[in-house]
Amino acid sequence: MLSFSTVVRSAAKSVDSDHSDIEASVVKEAIIVEPEKKPRKRGRKPANGREEPLNHVEAERQRREKLNQRFYSLRAVVPNVSKMDKASLLGDAISYINELKTKLQQAETDKEEVQKQLDRMSKEGGGSRRAKERKSNLDSASSVEMEIDVKIIGWDVMIRVQCGKKNHPGARFMEALKELDLEVNHASLSMVNDLMIQQATVKMGSQFFNHDQLKAALMLKVGEDS
Incomplete structure (x- = not known):
């Protein structure tokens, strides 16, 4: 025949055993569960304070926008554009630059020629003017x-x-x-x-x-x- 104390100790051991099993299960599950992953940042902020492009696609998009803006500016200054594509625009711009160089060289040549004519006229005019003054002085002295x-x-x-x-x-x-x-x-x-x-x-x-x-x-x- 079991005594009351023996029954109590048996029940306590059973409860402790069940509690230990629960704790072991919780610990096992805690070990199995992986920590929550934080989302990766797509870009980083360099030391100079400017944010780098989020990715290569964004960088390429920005580069194309800059090129397009420059092509728009170039198209605005080229007077005669044969076609609207970029290759034709570059060709027209090169032709226009060469035309401007030719006009500049011609203008410099014309300027030098005009300067030579002015110098020649100045020398001729000065000589004739001095001769006239000498003749006038001689005439005035005698008259x-x-x-x-x-x-x-x-x-x-x-x-x-x-x-x-x-x-x-x-x-x-x-x-x-x-x-x-x-x-x-x-x-x-x-x-x-x-x-x-x-x-x-x-x-x-x-x-x-x-x-x-x-x-x-x-x-x-x-x-x-x-």
């Missing part, structure tokens, strides 16, 4: 006639003499003023090519001259040996 202007205000006189520079007219003018007893207050002399202009402000001395008398006396003395 300049003496002009004397006299203005009398009381005993003061303003005299202007215009003549050629031949035979020292400046010295003869000063000598004439001295002989006519005219005191010089101011005098000036200037040259324009072969033309001499003398001006003087004088005061009459012992003799008073009227306009005609003084002009005739100066004409006689300054114009001697002219």
Whole structure:
């Protein structure tokens, strides 16, 4: 006959055995179950902060878009496009560039020719102009006639003499003023090519001259040996 304590111990052992079996089963299942896999990232972010294309297909798509944009830009500047395909566009662009090079070379040639003509005309014009100036100076020197202007205000006189520079007219003018007893207050002399202009402000001395008398006396003395 079994005692009560024996029955209790047997029941406890049975419960412990069942519990151990359950734990072993759970542990086994836990070992068999694989951990959940996290989805792989298709791209990575490099150190420079820009995201790389997600894959080769995306990279190829972006490359084609860039090429298409460049072809659109090229088509916009090429004036004559025979066909719309890319190969024809490249051929038309090459032809247009060669045409521009030819026009540029022609423009440079025309520019050099025009510059040569301008230089030649400048030399010829300068030579003829200098020859004309020399001839004009010679003609003016031989054809300049003496002009004397006299203005009398009381005993003061303003005299202007215009003549050629031949035979020292400046010295003869000063000598004439001295002989006519005219005191010089101011005098000036200037040259324009072969033309001499003398001006003087004088005061009459012992003799008073009227306009005609003084002009005739100066004409006689300054114009001697002219």
